[in-house]
Amino acid sequence: MxxxxxxxxxxxxxxxxxxxxxxxxxxxxxxxxxxxxxxxxxxxxxxxxxxxxxxxxxxxxxxxxxxxxxxxxxxxxxxxxxxxxxxxxxxxxxxxxxxxxxxxxxxxxxxxxxxxxxxxxxxxxxxxxxxxxxxxxxxxxxxxxxxxxxxxxxxxxxxxxQEKITWEREKEILTKALEDNPVIDGILGRSKAMLQILRLVKKIAQTDATVLITGESGTGKTLIAKNIHLLSTRRFKPFIVINCAAIPETLLEAELFGYEKGAFTGAYTSKKGKFELAHEGTLFLDEIGDLPLTLQPKLLRVLQEKEFERLGGEEPIKIDIRIIAATNKPLELLMKEGRFREDLYYRLNVITLHIPPLRERPEDIPLLVEYFLHKFSLHYEKEIKITPEAMEALTKYHWPGNVRELENMLERLVIFSEGIISIKDLPAYITGETSKGLEVGDRFFSRISEKEEILEALKKTGFVKSRAAKLLGLTLRQLDYRIQKYNISIPKF
Ligand SMILES: Nc1ncnc2c1ncn2[C@@H]1O[C@H](COP(=O)(O)OP(=O)(O)OP(=O)(O)O)[C@@H](O)[C@H]1O
Ligand SMILES: [Mg+2]
The missing domain is CATH 3.30.450.40 (GAF domain)
Known part of the structure; x- marks a missing residue:
């Protein structure tokens, strides 16, 4: 017993x-x-x-x-x-x-x-x-x-x-590995610069600090802004984007601050602005370098006082938002030229994340190529592989349109390839085989030069430059530059 x-x-x-x-x-x-x-x-x-x-x-x-x-x-x-x-x-x-x-x-x-x-x-x-x-x-x-x-x-x-000791040790190793190799879903990178950025993103996400993300077009600024929001405690609240370059100056103010009924001709009802919509969440001010000078002091006031009024409204509205701004323009230069206010710059620039262009971190290219190949293979229900030579050529290319250009390139390669992407499937401007390119293969890319590719994209998009630029993975400015360089004439409709 x-x-x-x-x-x-x-x-x-x-x-x-x-x-x-x-x-x-x-x-x-x-x-x-x-x-x-x-x-x-x-x-x-x-x-x-x-x-x-x-x-x-x-x-x-x-x-x-x-x-x-x-x-x-x-x-x-x-x-x-x-x-x-x-x-x-x-x-x-x-x-x-x-x-x-x-x-x-x-x-x-x-x-x-x-x-x-x-x-x-x-x-x-x-x-x-x-x-x-x-x-x-x-x-x-x-x-x-x-x-x-x-x-x-x-x-x-x-x-x-004994097992507990083993678990603890494993846990320690894993945690350390995670710290050393910070992983964020959907942001790839193994270069020193990217790993440092990922580490910072994780830390920044824990705070409410205003972040300024700088970097060339297509480097991943929007992606990173989204992830800062998703990793923060605000993740279940709205992530509101406003592209300061895309909205005409006259409408931008109403977009940002909202308006009361009758504030201006055509304001038949009142409307919330992006600041209000982003309450308790994150407001992403994309292309902040394009924010008109007239609006800059108004934005500054919101950042300082977390308070504003709708257009035509008297009531001050209090908001709790986290601001992330991004720009591919050098704000310091704009400041010198008097196109960006210094006080606003210092307000936004609490924490700066600079995303280096892809050509400065070629180690990331193979990783991104594999990722996009996989992604587009799934999407187009194909199984596409790439030869080591083609991978090397992609890694050596300087990618002026950065990750976006690489992504678009791989999408097109997957669409036009059968099974394997080899070096002769790549456009001549990537392989540097401009002269040979014409005779070598009969595949899509090797037939055409950069100029022809641009022409083709323009034709496909009915000469709408912004859409052609997107298709090519270039910014509008980069496309304009090439149009001038190759002396391509755009028909006037
Ligand atoms: N490190 C990365 N890992 C995976 N995908 C990436 C990475 N960086 C960028 N991308 C992808 O590349 C594309 C361009 O990125 P994104 O739109 O964030 O660039 P951006 O810097 O905001 O460009 P822009 O200045 O033109 O607004 C997106 O489809 C994004 O998902
Ligand atoms: Mg962007």
Whole structure:
């Protein structure tokens, strides 16, 4: 009956040491075991040491250590058999606990090996006054069962703590790896610069600080702004984008601040502006370099006071927003030219993230190529691979339109390829084979030069330059530059 109690204690306690103590208490309560101890073998010091006891004081615990084979405890351990003495004056009993003098003559001492399989882990030592209804054989049998239970519990505990150490170590390694290699879903990069940016993005996301993202067109500014929002506590609130270059100056103010009914001709109803829509979320001011001078002080006021009025409105509206701005124009230069206010610049420029152009981080290109190949292969339900030579050519190219240009290029390559993209599938301006390109292959790209490609894109898009630029992965300015360079004439409609 007390054996099941022991089993219960061992199964339910969180610390083995506590469980051992509880078990010894049970032995006292149920079996007249007035003093007891559990000694475990410490392989480092090659000693049996008491790890739990009942009725013993600190000094006794410290003194009662045994080498393997020393005294009755050491012998029970070494030879793996139980020893029982009926008389404590027996000379093989070393009396390290000094109990001989205080125990009466009916007290037995038992040293029972704690076995787990073939291994002996320690010794259960008991001073017991046997009840009359319990034979010595029966008592010994019971205590041996308990010793087995204790051993098993100990072994399990050891294994568990060993595993725990392994888990902790693995966790540590993983956390460190994550810190060293910060991963953000959807932003690829293994170059030093990109890893540093990803690390910063994670940190910045934890704050509410205003961020200015700079970098050439197509480097990933919008992608990063979105991810700062998604990693922040505002992620379940709106992410509102306003492109300062795309909206005519006259409408921009109404777009940003909203208006009240009757604020101007045509304002038949009132309307919330982007600031209000972004409340508790993030407002992304794209192409901030194009924000008209007249609106700059108004934006500055919102940034400073977190408060504004709708057009035609009196009531100040309070908002809680996080601002991220991006630009591909050098704001410092605009400032010098008087096209960007210095005070606004310093307000926005609390934290700057500069995304370097792709040509300055060619290590990222193979990663991006594989990623886009995979993405477009899935999209167009094809299975397209790339030869190492083609990969090398793509890696060496200077990508003036950055990641966007690379992405668009791969989309077209996937569309026009069957199975494998090899070097002759690449446009001549990438491989540098302008002259050979014409004869080499009969595939789409090798047939045409950059000029022809631009012409083709223009024709396809009905000479709408902005759409052609998008198709080519170029900015409007880059396209304009090439149109001039190749002297392409745009028909006037
Ligand atoms: N590191 C990256 N990993 C994966 N995709 C990327 C990465 N950088 C950019 N892209 C992809 O490239 C394209 C262009 O990126 P994005 O629109 O963010 O550039 P941008 O700097 O905002 O350009 P613009 O100045 O023209 O607004 C997007 O489709 C984006 O998802
Ligand atoms: Mg953008």
């Amino acid at each position: 007390f054996i099941s109690k022991v089993g219960e204690i061992l199964a339910n306690s969180s610390s083995l040491e506590e469980a051992f103590k509880e078990v010894l208490k049970v032995l006292y309560a149920y079996c007249n075991v007035n003093y007891s101890f559990i000694s475990l073998f410490d392989p480092k010091r090659r000693l049996l040491k008491i790890v739990a006891s009942f009725g013993l004081n600190e000094r006794q615990i410290r003194q009662a250590t045994f080498k393997s084979g020393e005294g009755l405890v050491g012998k029970a351990f070494k030879y793996a058999y139980p020893i029982v003495i009926k008389d404590l004056s027996y000379k093989g009993y070393l009396n390290k606990l000094g109990l001989r003098e205080c125990l009466d003559e009916h007290t037995l001492f038992m040293a029972i090996p704690m076995k787990a399989g073939f291994q002996v882990l320690g010794v259960l030592g008991l001073f017991i006054k046997l009840r009359e209804d319990l034979s010595l054989e029966r008592a010994l049998e019971q205590f041996q069962s308990i010793a087995v239970l204790l051993s098993l519990a100990h072994q399990l505990g050891e294994r568990f703590s």
